[in-house]
Amino acid sequence: xxxxxxxxxxxxxxxxxxIVSSSVxxxxxxxxxxxxxxxxxxAINEGNRSESETTTSSDMNAYTNTEGLGIxxxxxxxxxxxxxxxxxxxxxxxxxxxxxxxxxxxSNIRVPYKVQYRPCYLETTTEPAYxxxxxxxxxxxxxxxxxxxxxDDCLPPNGTFGAIxxxxxxxTSLPLxxxxxxxxxxxxxxx
Amino acid sequence: xxxIVTAAIIAAATVTAGAAFAADTDTVTTAITATVQNEVHVSxxxxxxxxxxxxxxxxxATGGITQTDxxxxxxxxxxxxxxxxxQVQSAKSAPAGTGIDALPQGQAVIAVGTPDxxxxxxxxxxxxxxxxxxxxxxTTVATPxxxxxxxxxxxxxxxxxxxxxxxxxGGTRQxxxxxxxxxxxxxxxxxxxxxxxxxxCTFQAGPTTGYEAEGGTYTGTLTQLYSDATx
Numbered sequence: 001x002x003x004x005x006x007x008x009x010x011x012x013x014x015x016x017x018x019i020v021s022s023s024v025x026x027x028x029x030x031x032x033x034x035x036x037x038x039x040x041x042x043a044i045n046e047g048n049r050s051e052s053e054t055t056t057s058s059d060m061n062a063y064t065n066t067e068g069l070g071i072x073x074x075x076x077x078x079x080x081x082x083x084x085x086x087x088x089x090x091x092x093x094x095x096x097x098x099x100x101x102x103x104x105x106x107s108n109i110r111v112p113y114k115v116q117y118r119p120c121y122l123e124t125t126t127e128p129a130y131x132x133x134x135x136x137x138x139x140x141x142x143x144x145x146x147x148x149x150x151x152d153d154c155l156p157p158n159g160t161f162g163a164i165x166x167x168x169x170x171x172t173s174l175p176l177x178x179x180x181x182x183x184x185x186x187x188x189x190x191x
Numbered sequence: 192x193x194x195i196v197t198a199a200i201i202a203a204a205t206v207t208a209g210a211a212f213a214a215d216t217d218t219v220t221t222a223i224t225a226t227v228q229n230e231v232h233v234s235x236x237x238x239x240x241x242x243x244x245x246x247x248x249x250x251x252a253t254g255g256i257t258q259t260d261x262x263x264x265x266x267x268x269x270x271x272x273x274x275x276x277x278q279v280q281s282a283k284s285a286p287a288g289t290g291i292d293a294l295p296q297g298q299a300v301i302a303v304g305t306p307d308x309x310x311x312x313x314x315x316x317x318x319x320x321x322x323x324x325x326x327x328x329x330t331t332v333a334t335p336x337x338x339x340x341x342x343x344x345x346x347x348x349x350x351x352x353x354x355x356x357x358x359x360x361g362g363t364r365q366x367x368x369x370x371x372x373x374x375x376x377x378x379x380x381x382x383x384x385x386x387x388x389x390x391x392c393t394f395q396a397g398p399t400t401g402y403e404a405e406g407g408t409y410t411g412t413l414t415q416l417y418s419d420a421t422x
Contacts, residue, residue: 030217037222045228060219095225099270108268111225168225173382176270177229187218 026065028073029151030188032164033059040168044111049171057163062144062188063120063154074143074191077115077133079184084136091136095180104176111180112169119148120155120162130165133186143191227268231275232382233417235263240394247403250315255397263321263390265368266382267419274369274420279338282412285314293400297341299364301396301411312405316340319413321392323368324382336366339413367420 035058042053064073079093090112097109116130128148134141153159164186240258249256267275281299288308289295293316300306303313319338341364382389394413397404 028217030219032219034219034221036220037224039224040226043226043228046230046232095223097270111227113223113225166221166223174230174232174268175227177227177268178270180225180227181222183220183222185218185220187216189216 024065027151028064028188028190029061030186031061032186034164034186038166040113040166044168044171044174046174049174052170053168055166057118057165059161060117060164060186061120061154061161062117062149063151063162064149064190065151073149073188074137075117075133076137076142076187076189077135077184078187079135079182081110081182082135091134093135093182093184095182097176098179098181099176101176107171107173108176111175112171113182114167114169115184115186116165116167117144118163118165119144120153120159121148122153122159123157127160130163229267229269229419231267231269231417231419233263233265233415235260235389236265236392236415237394242396245396247399247405250397250399250404253398255315255395255399257393257395259391259393261389261391263392264324264382265321265390265417266324267417269419272419272421274367276365276367276418276420277338278365278416278418279319280414280416281317281339282414283314283410285311285316285341289314291401293398293402295341297364299339299341299411299413301409303405303407303409312402313407313409315396315399315404315409317411317413318395319392319415320395321368321390324388324390336368338366338415339364369420 038055040053040055042048062073062075077093081094081096083090083092083094092112093114094110094112096111097104101109115133117133118130119128121128128145131144132141148162151159154162237258237260242256245256265275265277279299283300283302283306285294285296285298285300286306286308287296289311291311294300294311294314298316299318300314301317302315306314318340320335321338322335396409
């Protein structure tokens, strides 16, 4: 009412617009239910070494809210044991024998594995395939498609969470008996 | 006259991009564990060899009659194992007093019935010789090891650094296939097709040098027990 009064008092006639602005920050989020440690449940032997084992998928909500502005993100993986020689080498993550391995050939002391990510997606669209995350990616190998990186695609009820899983890969020979361990970091950053 | 003033409020939401990320990076760390089982692996060795009907001359010829398995794998992946111990037990072996050089006491044989020192003609010596697998790029060549011959002067025995013989009497013979470098012989990486050269094993009947085997049906069994060698 005061506003009306003042404007009227000063003879200000005609329309008046007031602009109220606020800002929303761009966000890149990586939220995951992934446990801090996992174990492949099947002990490896000669009978199953040529088979792979995939862990159960865990929710991994990785998204940005900057769709339309061309901001996409990339998922990186870095293991404490990895060969980064892509593409001429193996570009390979691996677990390593926890015992005394001095002098042993690589094939005797390594268990190869890889990390895969299935991007989040709208439930009205087709579920995207799992993509391999490379420790030493070439080009856009680890880039999450923009269509699957916006938060609307990722958050229920309209979207479905992304998922991540680990795959113990097949081997041509059985490594030394024992326990194999490794650590992998999964990070998200803008492209 | 009335004046109507309209106050229009337009809310404009501005999205800032690029520089102002609330969280421009984030990281999750996961530890991963897998287990590999301990295994002594032997495959590709004939479990039944029927020579069929053969002549005495064929058994007497140099080299006798043989049968070879060319894609044998024998290895252990035990951490710290020095190789494989192989104990070979023959169901029938030559007794003392045959008077035949080819039939020394303890020599594994196939025989008509029970071996009898007074009837050497009813025995035929048998041997099992294996060439361990090895890496194709390894300069060390795997040396054949004879599993079932009597006497320390048998092929390989006492002269092969990768073999030891602890017993040659009574038809029981124990040899050891060593991991000479940790990357050859009984190491699985050396024994897997595509990585190394597979082992091979040859069964041999004869030669019946110095005598002629009599007619009849000869039978026998060679049992091999493979285990981790730790020293």
